[in-house]
Amino acid sequence: xxxxxxxxxxxIRARVEQVINETGNIKTFVFKPEEPxxxxxxxxxxxxxxxxxxxxxxxxxxxxxxxxxxxxxMKAGSVTAKIxxxxxxxxxxxxxPYGQPYPLKAYHGKDVYVIGGGVGLAPLRALLFALNHExxxxxxxxxxxxxxxxxxxxxxxxINSWGERKKTNLLITVDSTGPGWTGHVGLVTTIxxxxxxxxKNAVAVVCGPPIMMKFANxxxxxxxxxxxxxxxxxxxxxxxxxGKCFHCNIGKYFVCQDGPVxxxxxxxxxxxxx
Amino acid sequence: MTEYLLTTENLHNLVRQLIAEATIYAPINTAGRKYLxxxxxxxxxxxxxxxFRTVDTFKTAVFKISEQVARYFGQEEAAPIKKQVFLxxxxxxxxxxxxxxxxxxxxxxxxxxxxxxxxxxxLISADCNDCGPTCFCTVVKGNPYPTxxxxxxxxxVDEGFIVEAKSEPGRALVDKYREYFNSPSDYMTxxxxxxxxxxIKKIANVNAAFHLRLDLTQTHKANLENKIWKTLTKDCVxxxxxxxxxxxxxxxxxxxxxxxxxxxxxxxxxxxCLKNGYSEVAGGANSRPRLYxxxxxRYHCKFDYSFERLGRFTxxxxxxxxxxxxxxxxxxxxxxxxxxxxxxxxxxx
Ligand code: SF4
Ligand code: SF4
Ligand code: FES
Numbered sequence: 001x002x003x004x005x006x007x008x009x010x011x012i013r014a015r016v017e018q019v020i021n022e023t024g025n026i027k028t029f030v031f032k033p034e035e036p037x038x039x040x041x042x043x044x045x046x047x048x049x050x051x052x053x054x055x056x057x058x059x060x061x062x063x064x065x066x067x068x069x070x071x072x073x074m075k076a077g078s079v080t081a082k083i084x085x086x087x088x089x090x091x092x093x094x095x096x097p098y099g100q101p102y103p104l105k106a107y108h109g110k111d112v113y114v115i116g117g118g119v120g121l122a123p124l125r126a127l128l129f130a131l132n133h134e135x136x137x138x139x140x141x142x143x144x145x146x147x148x149x150x151x152x153x154x155x156x157x158x159i160n161s162w163g164e165r166k167k168t169n170l171l172i173t174v175d176s177t178g179p180g181w182t183g184h185v186g187l188v189t190t191i192x193x194x195x196x197x198x199x200k201n202a203v204a205v206v207c208g209p210p211i212m213m214k215f216a217n218x219x220x221x222x223x224x225x226x227x228x229x230x231x232x233x234x235x236x237x238x239x240x241x242x243g244k245c246f247h248c249n250i251g252k253y254f255v256c257q258d259g260p261v262x263x264x265x266x267x268x269x270x271x272x273x274x
Numbered sequence: 275m276t277e278y279l280l281t282t283e284n285l286h287n288l289v290r291q292l293i294a295e296a297t298i299y300a301p302i303n304t305a306g307r308k309y310l311x312x313x314x315x316x317x318x319x320x321x322x323x324x325x326f327r328t329v330d331t332f333k334t335a336v337f338k339i340s341e342q343v344a345r346y347f348g349q350e351e352a353a354p355i356k357k358q359v360f361l362x363x364x365x366x367x368x369x370x371x372x373x374x375x376x377x378x379x380x381x382x383x384x385x386x387x388x389x390x391x392x393x394x395x396x397l398i399s400a401d402c403n404d405c406g407p408t409c410f411c412t413v414v415k416g417n418p419y420p421t422x423x424x425x426x427x428x429x430x431v432d433e434g435f436i437v438e439a440k441s442e443p444g445r446a447l448v449d450k451y452r453e454y455f456n457s458p459s460d461y462m463t464x465x466x467x468x469x470x471x472x473x474i475k476k477i478a479n480v481n482a483a484f485h486l487r488l489d490l491t492q493t494h495k496a497n498l499e500n501k502i503w504k505t506l507t508k509d510c511v512x513x514x515x516x517x518x519x520x521x522x523x524x525x526x527x528x529x530x531x532x533x534x535x536x537x538x539x540x541x542x543x544x545x546x547c548l549k550n551g552y553s554e555v556a557g558g559a560n561s562r563p564r565l566y567x568x569x570x571x572r573y574h575c576k577f578d579y580s581f582e583r584l585g586r587f588t589x590x591x592x593x594x595x596x597x598x599x600x601x602x603x604x605x606x607x608x609x610x611x612x613x614x615x616x617x618x619x620x621x622x623x
Contacts (some may be wrong), residue, residue: 010346013347077557093346239545242382271499272561
């Protein structure tokens with residue numbers, strides 16, 4: 001058995017280079033694929049744990065770096081539990097990248113309001129790298145991020161430095177405070193403020209758990225964002241990643257093909273798309 | 275259009291020749307019902323091209339119930355593949371197959387496994403000269419006789435079959451076995467056309483109670499948020515027979531083998547959108563946790579979303595889901611109720 005060349009179901013082998021503990025249930029994995037897999041911010045890949053199965057994730061690393069790819073993964077199901085056991089030197093499989101990237105050109109000349117919750121920060125990290133590469137074409141980048149508690153914040157060593165990047169402003173909030181936390185306390189929606197950005201000339205990019213996205217989206221609409229200017233990362237069950245298996249549909253859309261990022265304009269007529 | 279006459283005897287001669295070069299699937303009469311079987315010298319005389327579709331669907335031969343699609347990370351070699359012939363495939367199943375073609379072959383990425391089976395497939399279809407109680411091809415804009423997507427089509431007449439060659443491979447087959455194909459007389463062609471008119475009438479009678487005024491895409495859109503779906507689907511028991519019996523349902527799941535000879539192999543396995551868990555993600559979020567939402571999604575998939583994506587319905591009216599339904603849900607009754615509701619719902623354009 002098996003296949004004809006160009007087999008889209010066959011993963012490329014990648015070596016685990018490094019495992020970084022982010023929080024109690026989130027780790028970042030640095031993979032080195034046997035052949036480079038270039039991707040654009042927003043596109044996703046399928047990570048195979050050999051003999052167990054695949055899960056879809058959006059890389060969290062800088063799209064400009066192609067020798068290695070990083071994924072920040074929360075332990076949530078059977079495949080991710082296995083992935084969390086990985087040690088450097090072991091191997092996974094990667095397929096992709098699939099899906100549509102963030103349309104960065106459309107953000108040029110505008111304020112970019114980046115809103116993340118929990119492990120939703122992972123894809124946004126890749127986006128923030130990409131935005132920083134094009135920062136001269138952007139008005140400014142405003143990042144608002146919420147975590148459950150101070151211990152649940154990813155990228156602890158580096159996250160604050162993002163706020164020091166050119167034209168970039170960062171604010172983090174936690175749902176419930178903890179030892180040593182002097183920052184904001186409250187849901188991420190409570191730190192979305194109309195003074196942060198020029199709503200009439202801005203786009204918002206949201207990634208987080210469904211419930212957080214739902215409320216962030218509502219808040220953004222209240223702030224005056226047009227549905228076409230709100231970009232939402234949708235997470236749905238995926239199997240093939242290539243528009244064949246039908247697992248990932250939201251109404252007429254396939255998340256793997258038409259997404260994973262959608263504007264609210266695309267989703268607004270679909271009952272409960274979350 | 276050139277037509278030929280193929281007598282039943284010559285059909286059998288042709289099949290005997292083809293057995294040597296291909297795996298032939300044909301309707302085989304078993305206790306009065308027709309099931310798909312691989313043709314061998316032992317069952318040639320039970321090939322039955324009269325009537326309507328088989329109980330089971332041809333899709334199984336190109337979209338396998340389970341198929342190995344990868345073996346990582348070692349070397350992979352392509353298994354040799356044998357030519358297949360679908361003999362006696364009906365108009366509805368041809369339409370179903372053409373939907374599979376669009377799903378697996380269109381887009382940036384094609385499915386190479388489907389592709390190579392499809393490229394080695396010859397379609398010898400047949401007109402229906404009867405219909406079953408659940409046949410409703412004409413309700414979903416189809417015909418009970420093939421007009422497209424076939425290589426050769428056989429229309430039963432008293433003397434045998436009137437053959438139409440549609441494609442290059444179809445014409446090549448006629449040329450290769452020219453001695454079996456004769457010229458039909460005019461009255462035979464008239465008989466064929468007459469049969470076609472009769473079967474259309476018959477289907478219209480069978481479906482007289484399901485006459486629809488509105489377009490199915492419109493009625494579905496109009497009822498997207500209608501709670502009537504709860505009632506319409508209350509007898510569904512999640513058996514997924516409709517998914518598996520359907521010639522145009524193509525959902526699958528990739529499953530990886532863990533141990534033994536299957537270790538690190540990946541299999542493409544039929545899946546069913548009716549099953550709970552179909553759209554559940556790690557962590558438990560599920561976009562269609564309730565059964566009625568999943569059955570509603572199946573209808574919208576076929577009449578609303580498919581129309582947006584492919585410009586057509588992806589139900590071909592074969593009625594297999596009605597025959598197979600453990601809850602006795604009849605799609606056609608659902609349509610009638612949706613239409614009755616449509617004028618009452620606000621969103622109708
Ligand atoms: S649905 Fe139409 S084409 Fe299919 S078997 Fe019945 S009559 Fe023939
Ligand atoms: S939905 Fe039912 S009637 Fe329509 S094609 Fe599928 S099995 Fe046939
Ligand atoms: S994941 Fe298979 S169609 Fe989207």
